Amino acid sequence: MEKKTLLSIENLSVEFSTDEGLVKAVEGVSLTLDKGQTLGIVGESGSGKSVTALAVMRLLSRSTARITSGHIWFDHPNKGITDLLSIDEQQMQHIRGNHISMIFQEPMTSLNPVKRCGKQVMESLVWHRKAKPAEARQKVLDLFREVKLPSPEKAVKAWPHELSGGQRQRVMIAMAIACNPSLLIADEPTTALDVTVQKSIIELMNTLQQDHNMGIIFISHDLGVVGQIASHASVMLEGKVVEFDTIRSIFTAAKHPYTRALLACRPGLKGRMEKLPVVKDFLEAPAAEGSQKEPGESETAKELSFSGKRKKNHERIYSQKPVLEISGLKTFFVTRKTFLGKAVEHYKAVDNVSFSVYKGETLGLVGESGCGKTTLGRSLMRLVEPKEGQIIYKGTNLASLSDSALRRLRPKFQIIFQDPYSSLTPGLMVGKSIMEPMRVHKILSNDGQRKEKVMELLKKVNLEERHFYRYPHEFSGGQRQRICIARAIALQPEFIICDESVSALDVSVQAQVLNLLNALKEAFDLTYIFISHDLSVVKYMADRIMVMKDGQMIETGEADHLYAHPAHAYTKKLIEAVPNPGFW
Numbered sequence: 323m324e325k326k327t328l329l330s331i332e333n334l335s336v337e338f339s340t341d342e343g344l345v346k347a348v349e350g351v352s353l354t355l356d357k358g359q360t361l362g363i364v365g366e367s368g369s370g371k372s373v374t375a376l377a378v379m380r381l382l383s384r385s386t387a388r389i390t391s392g393h394i395w396f397d398h399p400n401k402g403i404t405d406l407l408s409i410d411e412q413q414m415q416h417i418r419g420n421h422i423s424m425i426f427q428e429p430m431t432s433l434n435p436v437k438r439c440g441k442q443v444m445e446s447l448v449w450h451r452k453a454k455p456a457e458a459r460q461k462v463l464d465l466f467r468e469v470k471l472p473s474p475e476k477a478v479k480a481w482p483h484e485l486s487g488g489q490r491q492r493v494m495i496a497m498a499i500a501c502n503p504s505l506l507i508a509d510e511p512t513t514a515l516d517v518t519v520q521k522s523i524i525e526l527m528n529t530l531q532q533d534h535n536m537g538i539i540f541i542s543h544d545l546g547v548v549g550q551i552a553s554h555a556s557v558m559l560e561g562k563v564v565e566f567d568t569i570r571s572i573f574t575a576a577k578h579p580y581t582r583a584l585l586a587c588r589p590g591l592k593g594r595m596e597k598l599p600v601v602k603d604f605l606e607a608p609a610a611e612g613s614q615k616e617p618g619e620s621e622t623a624k625e626l627s628f629s630g631k632r633k634k635n636h637e638r639i640y641s642q643k644p645v646l647e648i649s650g651l652k653t654f655f656v657t658r659k660t661f662l663g664k665a666v667e668h669y670k671a672v673d674n675v676s677f678s679v680y681k682g683e684t685l686g687l688v689g690e691s692g693c694g695k696t697t698l699g700r701s702l703m704r705l706v707e708p709k710e711g712q713i714i715y716k717g718t719n720l721a722s723l724s725d726s727a728l729r730r731l732r733p734k735f736q737i738i739f740q741d742p743y744s745s746l747t748p749g750l751m752v753g754k755s756i757m758e759p760m761r762v763h764k765i766l767s768n769d770g771q772r773k774e775k776v777m778e779l780l781k782k783v784n785l786e787e788r789h790f791y792r793y794p795h796e797f798s799g800g801q802r803q804r805i806c807i808a809r810a811i812a813l814q815p816e817f818i819i820c821d822e823s824v825s826a827l828d829v830s831v832q833a834q835v836l837n838l839l840n841a842l843k844e845a846f847d848l849t850y851i852f853i854s855h856d857l858s859v860v861k862y863m864a865d866r867i868m869v870m871k872d873g874q875m876i877e878t879g880e881a882d883h884l885y886a887h888p889a890h891a892y893t894k895k896l897i898e899a900v901p902n903p904g905f906w
Contacts, residue, residue, distance in 0.1 A: 325356040327397065328537040329378070329505055334392035336373050336382065347373045349561040350391075357397070357504070360531060360538040362552030362569070364545050364584065366601075366828045367799065370561040371541045375507045378539075379424050380406060380414045396422065399504060420450045423498035427510035429490035433482040439490075440466075440478030443497045450501050465496040469526060487691065488519035492526070499530055506531075509541045513826065516690045516855040517899040524550050543828040545584050549573060549903025557581045573903060579604040587833035589862035594882070596628040597840070598833040598862070635682075636865060636880075644678035645849060646702075646817065651675045651711030651721075653694075653701045671697040672708070673873035679817075684843065684850040686864030686881060688857055688896065694873040695853050699819045702851070703735055704728060715817075733763045733813035740822035742802035746794040753780075753790030756809045763813055779808040782845075783838060800831035807838065811846060819851045824859065836863060858900045861885045869893050 336348040348370040355361045363371045376382050378394055394406040399421060406414065426432045434442055443465060444458040453461045459478070466474035469492040482490055491511060498506055508527065512520040528551055531538050542548050548555050549569050557565040557572070557580065565578040576582045583604035651672055658667035671694045679685050687695045700706040702713055704720060713720040715735075720728065739745045746755055756776045757769065766772050777787045783804040794802055803823060810818055820839065824832040836859070843850060852863045860867055860881070867884045869877040869892065877890045888894045 325359075327354055327395075328357045328359075329353075329355040329397070329539075330393075330395040331374070331378070332393045332395070334374065334377060334394065335390045336370075336377055337388055337390055339386050339388070347387075347561055348377070351558075351561070351563055353556055353563070353566075355505070355537045355539060357537055358531070358535045359554070360528075360540055360552045362545075362548030362555035363539060363541045363558060364543065364548050364555055365558035366543055366830050368560075369558040371558050372509055373561075374558075375424065375509050375539065375541055378406065378507065379418060379422065380411075381418075381424075397504070416450075419446055419503075420452075420501045421503050422505045422507070423501070423503040424507040424509065425491070425494050425498050425511045427513055429487065429494045430482060432494055433490060435482055437481075438478070439480050439482060439485065439493045443493070443500055446497055446500050452501050461500070462496070465500055466493075468499075468530070469493075469496045470522075471496070486519075487515055488523065491515070491519075491523055495523075495526065495530070499534060499536075502534060503536060505537045505539070507539045507541070510543070511540075512547060513542070517857065517901070518690055518855075518895060520547065520901075521550075521899040527551060543830075544588070544901065545572070545581075545829075546588055546901035546903065550901055557584070569903060584830060588829045589836070589858045594628065594632075594862060596631075597837050600833050600837070601830045632865075639680045639683045639865065642681060645681040645716060646679040647712070647714040648678070648702070649676045649712045649714075651698070651701060651713065652709045653697050653706055654709045670873045672701055675711075675870075675873075675875050677868060677875060677878065679849060679851065681816075681849055682843075682847065683865040684852050684863050686860035686867040687851055687853045687870060688855065688860045688867060689870035690855060690896075693870040695870050696821055698870070699737065699821050699851060699853055703737055703819065705737070733759075733765070734816045735819075736810040736813060736815040736817070737819040737821060738803070738806050738810050738823045740825060742799065742806045743794060745806050746802065748794055751791055751793060752797070752805045753777075755794075756780075756805070756812050759809065760812050765813060776808070776812065779812055782811075782842070783808045784834070798831070800827055800835060803827065803835055804838065807835075807842070811842060811848075814846075815848070817849045817851075819853065821853045822855070825854060825856065832859070839863070856900070857885065857896050869896070 331351060331353040334348055334351045338345045338347055351374055353361065363374065365371045377389060389407060396404050396406050398404045433439065440459065440462045443462045447453040447458045447461055448455055462478055463474050466477050471477045471489060471492050477485065477489065477493065485493065512523050515523065527538065530536065540548060540551050552569055554568055555572050556563050557578065559580045565572065565576065565581045572581060573585065576585060580601065583599065583601040586599040587601065589598065652674055653672040654668040654670055656665040657669045659665055675698060687698065689695050697706055701708045708721055711721060746752065753776050756779060757772045760766065760772045766775060776790060780787060780789055785801065785804055797805065824835050827835060842848060852860060854860050864881045867879060867881050868875055869890065871892050877884065877893050884893065885897060888897055
């Protein structure tokens with residue numbers, strides 16, 4: 323059957339006015355999408371992929387953005403081929419949400435927090451005259467069932483904050499398909515979601531695409547995710563398309579070194595390298611044109627050598643006594659109180675958990691959102707007070723220490739949070755953010771020495787001395803996470819909890835941060851608890867893995883063995899949810 327073009331972007335260029343002058347965000351981009359096809363757009367943050375999508379939707383800021391060239395041809399169901407850049411705003415309003423819909427990355431900020439979820443979807447239906455107000459509620463219920471929301475009747479009445487991240491994203495998908503659009507643009511719709519939720523969202527979008535015969539543009543920084551949904555992919559770098567091909571060709575014979583880098587820098591599902599490749603290495607020393615870089619004999623030898631090194635390291639680690647022993651740990655949250663304030667119902671976030679941590683190991687902690695892994699990490703730090711149990715660190719029970727005694731031990735325990743931006747004070751120079759805990763805990767004698775130490779730490783995390791004087795908003799996500807890592811090691815800790823510290827980063831930046839954490843672990847003789855929902859990342863980082871579900875520890879084992887031979891059905895489910903298009 324002959325394919326028909328739904329969307330054609332021709333020579334699109336977009337620039338932004340900034341304090342430092344004009345920035346070319348998109349330069350000469352040309353893309354084509356057929357009806358019923360799914361096209362992936364892949365690239366790092368700042369590559370221009372989201373700007374391209376916003377240009378199609380005509381949602382770019384009029385005050386700062388300017389389209390300097392190009393056409394965006396859309397096959398309008400009623401008017402035929404239409405240049406979206408030449409029509410007025412009123413005409414575009416009737417296309418936007420009706421014939422072309424968009425799903426944004428963060429559903430919580432996309433939904434109105436003071437309107438019930440059902441009401442927000444109803445508004446779209448009524449505004450585009452797809453249903454009368456009296457019919458809209460039933461239509462929304464049907465849509466919520468179609469996107470497989472549990473308890474659609476409750477979801478219609480729910481406020482956005484009452485739903486999980488995956489459920490909110492399903493509400494956004496329901497809103498996007500409400501008017502049965504010809505084109506659906508999904509901008510990072512699964513980023514920072516659990517791998518299991520991510521898998522269910524992708525399966526849902528595949529089903530909806532087939533049922534509604536929609537064209538889909540799926541934007542992501544992760545080629546593994548794109549490989550599960552798209553037939554073709556366009557790879558963007560610095561505002562330009564550097565490669566366009568079928569998914570199979572990109573995974574098996576990528577031509578551009580940047581594409582090969584994106585494939586290589588994600589932790590593999592099979593072998594384990596001592597150090598992950600990074601984009602810079604591929605761009606500076608590209609492989610032969612037209613060939614996909616495969617692990618050769620030297621790389622295989624390196625993996626075998628690293629495997630032997632890990633085995634010796636494990637023998638050393640596990641021959642000693644644990645540095646941290648947790649027994650019977652319980653952390654409950656009050657969910658209902660009487661009129662007089664007495665607690666009558668509790669949520670068991672951590673329910674009778676026991677385990678040990680050995681000096682020099684990385685203990686992986688994995689599970690879906692809500693399983694209790696973050697609460698467990700914070701309970702160990704006593705950022706959340708546990709209800710029961712013991713946390714024995716070198717013979718001292720941290721759970722029973724007074725505040726003053728605990729404060730003296732605080733430098734030994736540090737935590738790196740998921741969102742580095744909210745972890746830093748916006749109005750404080752990053753150098754002073756790193757110095758502040760050093761001053762509180764009287765590390766070194768004076769601020770002059772502390773500043774010199776901070777400059778040294780910035781270099782350790784691959785930043786520069788001049789970055790001392792900059793503010794958090796002047797850095798990328800990966801750079802901000804490096805700053806948080808520098809702050810954590812400034813107190814010369816023995817133990818660091820990494821709480822989802824790479825989950826929201828581009829895969830290329832993620833590789834750099836993981837390499838940095840491993841290098842610092844060796845340099846400073848650190849012990850990690852590495853928390854994540856992504857088993858492929860945990861498998862790469864960890865010596866042992868613990869799997870949590872519903873507040874309890876359900877499986878523990880050596881990382882490679884647990885990944886290869888999971889005993890629990892839930893662990894198997896997590897492994898099966900790791901993005902794998904089948905070409906790796």
